[in-house]
Amino acid sequence: MQDHLQKYFTLAFSIDCVVFGFDGADLKILLIERGEDPFDGFWALPGDLVAPDEDLNSSVNRVLKELTGLSDLFFEQVETFGAVDRHPLGRVLTTGYYTLVKISDYELNPSSFAAEARWINVNDVKELAFDHNQILDSCIQRLQKSVRTRPIGFELLPPHFTLTELQGLYEAILNIELDIRNFRKKILQMNFLKETGQVQQNVSHRPAKLYQFDEEQYNLLKSKGFNFEV
Amino acid sequence: MQDHLQKYFTLAFSIDCVVFGFDGADLKILLIERGEDPFDGFWALPGDLVAPDEDLNSSVNRVLKELTGLSDLFFEQVETFGAVDRHPLGRVLTTGYYTLVKISDYELNPSSFAAEARWINVNDVKELAFDHNQILDSCIQRLQKSVRTRPIGFELLPPHFTLTELQGLYEAILNIELDIRNFRKKILQMNFLKETGQVQQNVSHRPAKLYQFDEEQYNLLKSKGFNFEV
DNA sequence: TCAAAAGTGTTCTGCATACACCCATGT
DNA sequence: ACATGGGTGTATGCAGAACACTTTTGA
Incomplete structure (x- = not known):
């Protein structure tokens, strides 16, 4: 040198x-x-x-x-x-x-x-x-x-999760409150969530459905991104 | 050390x-x-x-x-x-x-x-x-x-410019075509452009109005950003 | 029967999109 | 008069935002 x-x-x-x-x-x-x-x-x-x-x-x-x-x-x-x-x-x-x-x-x-x-x-x-x-x-x-x-938030969740947990995650990251009905509508529209058929166990209220990611849709979104302007 | x-x-x-x-x-x-x-x-x-x-x-x-x-x-x-x-x-x-x-x-x-x-x-x-x-x-x-x-595109333009030049800038950066009427509507709504009162000189067609930035509005937008989803 | 969280639809509003014609100037 | 780019308005569809009640379970 x-x-x-x-x-x-x-x-x-x-x-x-x-x-x-x-x-x-x-x-x-x-x-x-x-x-x-x-x-x-x-x-x-x-x-x-x-x-x-x-x-x-x-x-x-x-x-x-x-x-x-x-x-x-x-x-x-x-x-x-x-x-x-x-x-x-x-x-x-x-x-x-x-x-x-x-x-x-x-x-x-x-x-x-x-x-x-x-x-x-x-x-x-x-x-x-x-x-x-x-x-x-x-x-x-x-x-x-x-x-x-980008659908990266889901790297933070366990394989099975409820919609309320998912909403809580977005709220925690973005530090804002989201409307429950609008959130569910938007997330489900995106079409990368699948019902597992299971529900929460041992909760003292109506048990929530557990969801998982539809791998195919999820990977597709990973590459092309999405718009989640909340 | x-x-x-x-x-x-x-x-x-x-x-x-x-x-x-x-x-x-x-x-x-x-x-x-x-x-x-x-x-x-x-x-x-x-x-x-x-x-x-x-x-x-x-x-x-x-x-x-x-x-x-x-x-x-x-x-x-x-x-x-x-x-x-x-x-x-x-x-x-x-x-x-x-x-x-x-x-x-x-x-x-x-x-x-x-x-x-x-x-x-x-x-x-x-x-x-x-x-x-x-x-x-x-x-x-x-x-x-x-x-x-963010309103950064304007760092690329001279102090006085036409709306067509501005549109051309966005088209060149984003590599897409924009609708002239929708572009003007959106840009003018944002309210940081001021007419200079001047027009193009020596062009063999109807001369375009020259605009400049409204410093105040422009600086405001610089700090809070905007949405230009085209 | 009560508490606690899950789940669900509709209306309204605003913004993006698509689209065609007349205007002012120089040659 | 013609060629060239400047300039303008409306109708449609879609997506975001606001909003309240019923359901299911465990205690």
Whole structure:
């Protein structure tokens, strides 16, 4: 390499993940408590430095696997942050990703930093390490945009779910209230839900029907998108 | 810095800009012809390595200033690319930005790489250096999305313009045809256009009225956005 | 029988769409 | 007078928004 280029090859790069989960009532994210400086004791987004021979996507998958024990999670790149002083140890640029996890699939993984991970209600997040609040805001906004145009919300639900749960998910993500009749009309029109024939068990009210995704329709919509302007 | 971290601080980072312009008929981008390896002789997006003490936005502004002689251009971050082998000289990650320029403001700047710059019709772009075709595609898609929800298209027009020019701009960006009556109805309803009182000169047909932006309304819309689902 | 959530239809309004003719100017 | 692009209004259909009561179960 030519000499005048050397000084540019002195930066580090990381990825940070906003891992969203839905517990049936609230939208949550996974945070980890840092056990070392800088920001010792602060809560932070899971993330890691990108190795010199590692792709961005590999890096995200690695972090998610270590954190949740799960592979092939849905994720989307959101924004890259590069303020000169964003990391106290040196020049580290970072790219924020959001990820969707079925909270029921998630199990704490005893290895690595996952031991310190916790689900926190999105609305209860306080001051985070580094510029992670900024990354979080950016990811929330992107999720809100994407959920209206692509059927990604369903990555957050268990295989069988009620329409009320689905509506609650949209309400939690978009932070608005939806009309029950209009919501059902619109969702059912889209035609990617199938009745399972089952209903809720042991609820002290009229049990709701359980639905699942019609794989075919669902994959079709995944590729061409939809409009859910609520 | 701790030793085990050293190996991560060996990457370089760049920004690449898709500079859009509109000549009244077609959507164009500024490309530069490379005069050195790698990809000597190839056309490429304007861009540069980010200095160790330089913010991303500063870096974009610097490149745009060198390229066009203009400051304070509108730009938006789009996507970051980090494939391990994307740059032959070493590990260089890059973030793609798109930028909007009033083509009439643009003057070739004799300094720096601008001498080799040329406006190319978006549809005529062939094989570019590095992964720049990918970056371009990503920026075009983003521009198409953004132009429907924010009044950014107007960054591409001169201060006074006709409704037909405005429609042509939307058609060029979105690559579709629009109905003239419906377009005018919708645009005028939005209420951020003001008649200048002037009309076209020296045209061999009925001269069109010239419009300008109503700054107040325009800035209002900039912050809250709009819906232009065409 | 009561509490609690599930489930269901209609009306109204506004916006997108489709569509054809006359107008003002320069040559 | 003709060629060229500028400029205008209406009717239709569809989708979003608002809105209240009955049903089913467990306690």
